[in-house]
Amino acid sequence: MHKQRRLPGCRTGAVWLGGLASWLMASMVQAGEKLHDPARGWDHLWNEVLVDITVIGIVFAIIAAYFVIRYRRTSPGQQGSATGLSAAAAVAWVVIPGFVFLADDLYIAAQGWSLWNTYRDVPADRLEVTLESGMYSWDYTYANGVRTQNELIVPAGKPVMLKMHSRDTIHSHYLPDFRVKEDSMPGRVTYLWFLPKEAGKEHLVTCTEYCGVMHSYMAGKVIVKTEAEFKTWLDQETAKLGNKAKMT
Numbered sequence: 001m002h003k004q005r006r007l008p009g010c011r012t013g014a015v016w017l018g019g020l021a022s023w024l025m026a027s028m029v030q031a032g033e034k035l036h037d038p039a040r041g042w043d044h045l046w047n048e049v050l051v052d053i054t055v056i057g058i059v060f061a062i063i064a065a066y067f068v069i070r071y072r073r074t075s076p077g078q079q080g081s082a083t084g085l086s087a088a089a090a091v092a093w094v095v096i097p098g099f100v101f102l103a104d105d106l107y108i109a110a111q112g113w114s115l116w117n118t119y120r121d122v123p124a125d126r127l128e129v130t131l132e133s134g135m136y137s138w139d140y141t142y143a144n145g146v147r148t149q150n151e152l153i154v155p156a157g158k159p160v161m162l163k164m165h166s167r168d169t170i171h172s173h174y175l176p177d178f179r180v181k182e183d184s185m186p187g188r189v190t191y192l193w194f195l196p197k198e199a200g201k202e203h204l205v206t207c208t209e210y211c212g213v214m215h216s217y218m219a220g221k222v223i224v225k226t227e228a229e230f231k232t233w234l235d236q237e238t239a240k241l242g243n244k245a246k247m248t
């Protein structure tokens with residue numbers, strides 16, 4: 001009887017442990033996949049934070065509710081008769097919840113650290129574009145001198161790195177869909193990169209540093225084209241540049 005009652009518990013424990021192990025492995029596989037798409041990595045990390053605080057919150061709420069009900073006063077003037085905790089129990093009450101919180105915090109912090117490291121390692125096969133921000137526009141310059149304003153045109157499937165500076169005050173180039181944001185400022189070059197994946201899509205660019213009265217109008221877009229479309233567009237713009245150079 002006693003044995004029969006213990007077995008299902010062991011099996012449940014094994015299932016939990018197995019589930020935990022496979023979740024950890026899945027997290028590690030995903031950590032590897034973050035290499036080429038930081039946006040997925042940030043989303044994954046954020047979801048994990050939400051799941052963790054929800055689970056921990058629910059567990060602690062249930063325990064707290066149980067204590068409130070179990071140890072409630074049942075008659076007016078009732079006095080408790082709590083016996084003191086043993087030293088071992090007191091230590092366990094501090095160490096176990098502390099360990100649960102810290103283990104999770106450290107695990108998430110470690111993932112954030114590795115994700116940030118990965119993000120700082122910009123893929124070598126990137127497209128580099130220079131960005132000059134100013135009140136109130138985003139001015140992009142491609143390697144061959146082609147310029148666009150408030151429209152960053154990029155090919156799908158290629159990492160894009162912006163080298164940013166500002167001609168006046170501090171702006172912040174924010175690409176919500178790609179989960180990246182970085183200040184641009186005078187006298188200093190800052191960087192940002194992202195991976196546009198789907199051709200035919202447009203993504204918002206917005207300023208997230210109050211830079212003057214027209215700050216809220218300082219919006220642009222990332223326009224993602226197929227590689228062939230992008231090449232055609234860039235060739236056309238390059239030809240226009242050549243014509244302009246000939247005319248002057």
Ligand SMILES: [Cu+2]
Binds near residue numbers: 170171215
């Ligand atoms: Cu701005």
